Amino acid sequence: MIVTGDDFGLxxxxxxxxxxxxxxxxxxxxxxxxxxxxxxxxxxxxxxxPKLNVGLHLVLSNGKATSPTAEIPALANAKGQLNNNLVRxxxxxxxxxxxxxxxxxxxxxxxxxxxxxxxxxxxxxAHNHMHLHPTVFDLIIKIGKEFQITAIRIPNxxxxxSIINGRKDKLLRKLRFLxxxxxxxxxxxxxxxxxxxxxxxxxxxxxxxxxxxxxxxRIIPHISDGVTEIYSHPATERxxxxxxxxxxxxxxxxxKALIHPRTKRTVQxxxxxxxxxxx
Numbered sequence: 602m603i604v605t606g607d608d609f610g611l612x613x614x615x616x617x618x619x620x621x622x623x624x625x626x627x628x629x630x631x632x633x634x635x636x637x638x639x640x641x642x643x644x645x646x647x648x649x650x651p652k653l654n655v656g657l658h659l660v661l662s663n664g665k666a667t668s669p670t671a672e673i674p675a676l677a678n679a680k681g682q683l684n685n686n687l688v689r690x691x692x693x694x695x696x697x698x699x700x701x702x703x704x705x706x707x708x709x710x711x712x713x714x715x716x717x718x719x720x721x722x723x724x725x726x727a728h729n730h731m732h733l734h735p736t737v738f739d740l741i742i743k744i745g746k747e748f749q750i751t752a753i754r755i756p757n758x759x760x761x762x763s764i765i766n767g768r769k770d771k772l773l774r775k776l777r778f779l780x781x782x783x784x785x786x787x788x789x790x791x792x793x794x795x796x797x798x799x800x801x802x803x804x805x806x807x808x809x810x811x812x813x814x815x816x817x818x819r820i821i822p823h824i825s826d827g828v829t830e831i832y833s834h835p836a837t838e839r840x841x842x843x844x845x846x847x848x849x850x851x852x853x854x855x856x857k858a859l860i861h862p863r864t865k866r867t868v869q870x871x872x873x874x875x876x877x878x879x880x
Contacts, residue, residue, distance in 0.1 A: 604831050606622060606632075606833060607631070607632045607726075607832055609643045609658065610641075615836045616639055618835035618852070621856070629653075629877050630724070631647075633647075635711050635718075636665045647718075656723040656724035657711060657724075657726075658728055659708060661707065662685060666682070666710075667711045675699055685846075687731070690731075704736065709744050712747075712748045722748060723751070724751070724879075725753050733788070742791055755792070756781060757781070757802055758774075758802065800830040802828075804829070805833055809850075810852075810855075812858060813857075818864065828876075833859065836856060837853065
């Protein structure tokens, strides 16, 4: 089981939670936002923890671009902020040739920024799961091969009855799974063609921002053979400038869940091996 803390570098409280959850809890892995406000601090932390697996969390929406704004005007505004409208961004990335060229430039810039940290690249995923987009995923494969990419997160979450509250929630989760299924199948096929590792199952997509102790304890007994990734968004406290889309996230509860003795006991009880994508 891979246990990942996303958004490494987003803020000091996020960095602190990820480091403490790795040292004191079950967290094995994290995904770095290379252009986030506290990225430099995150890299310094990671270099002191050789067992922490660090991957690249590509930011192609709801965040700050790595490339100069003048070079990617179709992706970012004058302040370097990437588009927050995921639907509009997705359409432009698929149909607009100029946007595709700029997208490739930005993805490459983020890979280069990660390499400049000196950290070993454990895996790649994308903020808001933008790598589900075929154009984005194809570019990750193309560019990633130049940077020795070995693993990619695949957002493949089955509907788990133990964490479902009500018939409506159950229906929504099943519909989401069916909607993503063709994208997921394509991602797996391309990973196999290119010899890239991936997780079989993931948890955290349906309950993003709400991976608290109760949710974790309900999920862990269902971990099956193969590679399962659980990801969360831990922080030791809330901070200024939180993305409005994450205004209801239980950052502190997610952090506490990762270090809670009950979580550790449950992992041990079900003989689950904690790992990274490459260990």
